Amino acid sequence: MLQCHAKSCPQGQSYPLAIRNAELEQLDAEFNADFVTRLMPKLDWAVLRKTAFELGVAELPAEIPTEPTQADLQLIHKVALETRIKEADMVCNGCGHVYPIKDGVPNMLLQDHEI
Amino acid sequence: MEGLGKPQLEQTHVHNVYNIIAGHFSATRYKPWPVVDDFLRGLEKGSVGADVGCGNGKYLGVNPDVFTIGSDRSDKLIDICRERGFEAMVCDNLKLPYRDNCFDFLTSIAVIHHMSSPDRRLMAVNELIRVLRPGGRLLIFVWAFEQEKRSRRRFEEQDVFVPWKMPKNVYLPEGSAAANTTPNTTVEEEGGDVVYQRYYHLFKEGELEEIVGRSEGAIIDMSGYDRDNWYVIVTKA
Numbered sequence: 257m258l259q260c261h262a263k264s265c266p267q268g269q270s271y272p273l274a275i276r277n278a279e280l281e282q283l284d285a286e287f288n289a290d291f292v293t294r295l296m297p298k299l300d301w302a303v304l305r306k307t308a309f310e311l312g313v314a315e316l317p318a319e320i321p322t323e324p325t326q327a328d329l330q331l332i333h334k335v336a337l338e339t340r341i342k343e344a345d346m347v348c349n350g351c352g353h354v355y356p357i358k359d360g361v362p363n364m365l366l367q368d369h370e371i
Numbered sequence: 372m373e374g375l376g377k378p379q380l381e382q383t384h385v386h387n388v389y390n391i392i393a394g395h396f397s398a399t400r401y402k403p404w405p406v407v408d409d410f411l412r413g414l415e416k417g418s419v420g421a422d423v424g425c426g427n428g429k430y431l432g433v434n435p436d437v438f439t440i441g442s443d444r445s446d447k448l449i450d451i452c453r454e455r456g457f458e459a460m461v462c463d464n465l466k467l468p469y470r471d472n473c474f475d476f477l478t479s480i481a482v483i484h485h486m487s488s489p490d491r492r493l494m495a496v497n498e499l500i501r502v503l504r505p506g507g508r509l510l511i512f513v514w515a516f517e518q519e520k521r522s523r524r525r526f527e528e529q530d531v532f533v534p535w536k537m538p539k540n541v542y543l544p545e546g547s548a549a550a551n552t553t554p555n556t557t558v559e560e561e562g563g564d565v566v567y568q569r570y571y572h573l574f575k576e577g578e579l580e581e582i583v584g585r586s587e588g589a590i591i592d593m594s595g596y597d598r599d600n601w602y603v604i605v606t607k608a
């Protein structure tokens with residue numbers, strides 16, 4: 257969902273941001289199968305899958321499940337709702353801009369000349 | 372107010388002030404406004420949205436059946452959101468870091484009135500519309516020039532400084548009270564309180580609709596007045 261928005265960033269390469277030097281934390285969120293089912297079509301599956309794999313969170317199926325099982329839903333719940341990046345750098349593949357995540361908070365502000 | 376560039380005015384009299392008063396501000400902001408509450412509770416289950424200018428996050432947990440990402444220009448207010456367990460980030464309404472058409476809903480509650488020119492207010496609305504998906508809904512609230520009879524405030528002009536009074540030594544983060552640690556922020560001593568000046572542009576009747584109407588793709592479903600504020604509910608075409 258997040259993209260690079262620096263003025264000099266080349267079109268088409270501002271998404272997704274790569275995640276480097278990540279420190280993760282595990283949260284406890286109440287599982288709600290209905291909510292996860294409704295959330296699924298809004299996810300960028302390929303990006304979520306790649307990120308979850310690279311960060312060692314989980315291996316999601318290659319294609320988004322059309323008839324998700326309870327286990328699928330629980331896995332998506334864990335990846336999308338119970339995993340939080342505590343510390344990391346989000347790096348734009350287009351222009352190299354680094355957005356830090358500190359104590360769970362991404363800082364997406366730009367300098368004046370980048371707007 | 373004259374003499375400061377627009378971004379500098381907002382930096383000094385909006386961003387800096389909110390960072391200083393964050394704790395005290397948050398302690399006084401807990402009751403949801405009914406129109407906002409109804410908007411959030413009326414959303415479809417599983418909706419994904421953003422509260423742009425979320426302050427202390429008082430609306431982030433209103434409807435547990437939707438997923439809301441908070442953001443604010445003030446990192447101190449975002450720290451409060453995080454301590455409360457909400458998802459939130461620091462970013463600027465004038466340049467949102469979100470992809471086009473990615474949210475089912477958005478809220479902008481008491482935010483656009485801190486933008487200090489017509490162009491910047493339109494830019495803020497344009498960014499909201501950009502990240503909203505077609506068919507998605509947006510609620511905007513801004514402070515009204517026209518105050519209710521029972522209101523304690525009366526305004527002479529549309530662009531004003533509104534004081535925020537903090538009891539001295541109560542909520543002040545260490546070292547931030549003194550004017551010399553917060554350059555350009557107006558600090559007045561007044562009976563033991565420290566007074567910070569927040570910039571507001573107060574909206575006159577019809578002005579919010581006029582700005583939103585200039586944003587391409589914005590369709591106004593409803594507009595109204597509630598508790599000294601003007602609001603609009605917008606759908607993206």
